[in-house]
Amino acid sequence: MSFIVAIDGPAASGKGTIARALADHFGFHHLDTGLLYRATGARGGDPVEAARSLTAADLARDDLRSAEAGQAASRVAAIPEVRAALVDFQRRFAAQKPGAVLDGRDIGTVICPEAQVKLYVVASDEVRAARRAAELGADPGAMLVQLQERDGRDSERAAAPLRPAQDAMVIDTSDLAIDEAVALAIAAVDRLRG
Ligand SMILES: Nc1ncnc2c1ncn2[C@@H]1O[C@H](COP(=O)(O)OP(=O)(O)OP(=O)(O)O)[C@@H](O)[C@H]1O
Numbered sequence: 001m002s003f004i005v006a007i008d009g010p011a012a013s014g015k016g017t018i019a020r021a022l023a024d025h026f027g028f029h030h031l032d033t034g035l036l037y038r039a040t041g042a043r044g045g046d047p048v049e050a051a052r053s054l055t056a057a058d059l060a061r062d063d064l065r066s067a068e069a070g071q072a073a074s075r076v077a078a079i080p081e082v083r084a085a086l087v088d089f090q091r092r093f094a095a096q097k098p099g100a101v102l103d104g105r106d107i108g109t110v111i112c113p114e115a116q117v118k119l120y121v122v123a124s125d126e127v128r129a130a131r132r133a134a135e136l137g138a139d140p141g142a143m144l145v146q147l148q149e150r151d152g153r154d155s156e157r158a159a160a161p162l163r164p165a166q167d168a169m170v171i172d173t174s175d176l177a178i179d180e181a182v183a184l185a186i187a188a189v190d191r192l193r194g
């Protein structure tokens, strides 16, 4: 059986940073599931058809990390048929041995409710906006508005809304350095891995 770590949380809370560090530390596979939605939104045309026919080249596009790609992703992510088209790929990825770390919005609640470890990573809106603005060279005020709009859409949609799984451990990274946040996550996996 593979060991699954599910990491969810709002935009720019630090999920991906923790997910990559956990995968490195434990030798697990890592999937940033947001990329699937970003690639779907970036394709243009019919989003359901795009989600059903995503290729490695779509996921390798160099324009997927922009704020615009994030907004487009959250719009297509509200379409139930888009989400349904991406489920099998994510579950097959999660089943890889010796283990997998997936980060997104619905990993602990919908994609891998059986995950051995579920983390829900948060940070204050202002901290998240400042970090993402620094990363993209953008204005923190404008970034705050964009992140709040995206989080609102992700939380309020009917299909797989952003919310913590009941059994998720919450990590608030607002006042944590990256190393401190990663150490908490490693300790959580160590506890449950035995
Ligand atoms: N604890 C931390 N302290 C300082 N900076 C951090 C911390 N965690 C993450 N960051 C930085 O904040 C930014 C956002 O982090 P990251 O990309 O991991 O967030 P995310 O939740 O995966 O975002 P998204 O949902 O958009 O994929 C990055 O620039 C990252 O280096």
Ligand SMILES: Nc1ccn([C@@H]2O[C@H](COP(=O)(O)O)[C@@H](O)[C@H]2O)c(=O)n1
Pocket: 011, 012, 033, 034, 035, 037, 038, 070, 073, 074, 075, 077, 103, 104, 105, 106, 107, 150, 154
């Ligand atoms: N499991 C997921 C992952 C992502 N989304 C949507 O994609 C957008 C972009 O995600 P990032 O993690 O790259 O910021 C995000 O705002 C969600 O709308 C999702 O629905 N489910």
